Amino acid sequence: MKILVLGREEDSLDYLRYCESHGIEATFTEPPSLAGIDRDAWQEVLPALVAETTDLDSFDEIVSFRDGYQVHTDLLRRHRGWPTRDLDAVNCLTDKTLFKSHPAVRDFVAPYVELALAADPREALDQVEAELGFPVVLKPSNGFYSAGVVRVDRAEDFRKAFVSVKRVCGLLRDSRGPSQIIAERYLDGDEVMVDGFVVDGKVTCLLFHIKLPRLTGLPSFHETGCVTQPFDGVKGPEFQEMLERVIGGVGLDNSAFNAEFRYDGDGRLYILECAPRISGGGASVHNLLRICTGLDAYGIQHRCGREPVDLTPTRRSAALEYDFCAAKNGHLVRLEDTVALLRDLDADTILQYRENGQFVFAPPLNVETVLTAYFACETAQSAEELLDVVQHKCVIETTEQP
The missing domain is CATH 3.30.470.20 (ATP-grasp fold, B domain)
Known part of the structure; x- marks a missing residue:
């Protein structure tokens, strides 16, 4: 069986292991962005662009685990004549602004406003104060993995948070397309x-x-x-x-x-x-x-x-997942020490996505984890107790120099 995976191989280590253990041949590719392409032309244009570098007819399945490639997945599957999901549904569920405004959803979401990236921070603040008040949460409409999501308690802190979220929107633009900033009432x-x-x-x-x-x-x-x-x-x-x-x-x-x-x-x-x-x-x-x-x-x-x-x-049974991120921006050091500690704690699975010497951002600017560990637990209570041990014994260290 041959499967085309839309995404980066380094982000899909677990799926790659699965494919290798099941005799599946996985090929990874990053399809072009649909931004700037008319919606009516997606079905014709995307398969043609992907076919320039990939033989679509040679695959038995096409999958993706990224929000930004879900629409791509169904367009390419439809091109092959395979069963597909409703494109409007997939598009809605991968765009926060479309999702929150959908008639089936809007009664279940917290009050929010949309802020244009080009808006002056003062004007954006006026809109938030008039329609929501504080505290609020700011987030990129094209975001994932909690990247750029920030709580703002006071008007004095709004400008700094707005600029920070705007920066994350820019970082995600190439992979996720253009976006707005969403401000929504904080839920405590x-x-x-x-x-x-x-x-x-x-x-x-x-x-x-x-x-x-x-x-x-x-x-x-x-x-x-x-x-x-x-x-x-x-x-x-x-x-x-x-x-x-x-x-x-x-x-x-x-x-x-x-x-x-x-x-x-x-x-x-x-x-x-x-x-x-x-x-x-x-x-x-x-x-x-x-x-x-x-x-x-x-x-x-x-x-x-x-x-x-x-x-x-x-x-x-119960389980614990723990994502490791750096406390400070910098170059990774001594990752092997953290991995050794996790093995001593009987981790079921450890996935290491980054290596020593690589530069990483700390939250809220990071859009990926350094490594993830999974543990099998008897109960939810024992999982919480293990979490306390893991977060105090195992840390990700960085230094300013590689």
């Missing part, structure tokens, strides 16, 4: 995620994640830990009901989904985003679903929409 409750699949119109929630540390009072939004359990429909009917309305209303089908939610101080639940893909570059859901339920996320994705899939868990 816990943030959680749900992963699952929608197959033939049925929404099946499989994993429930609590994002840690809890971010109340912190200026940025970069959780490092994720405690995961199999989804419990009895305890989480509000998530199931909201996702059925959102996913069904938008029109997504035969697809993975990753939805993020946050509570406000009064306990009301809001949806932050719902991406039409396996989360964490594929690695997060693949490892967490395997540990917690025994299911094969990549295998399900390969079959979804083509043949029947069984989403029945074969076991139930």
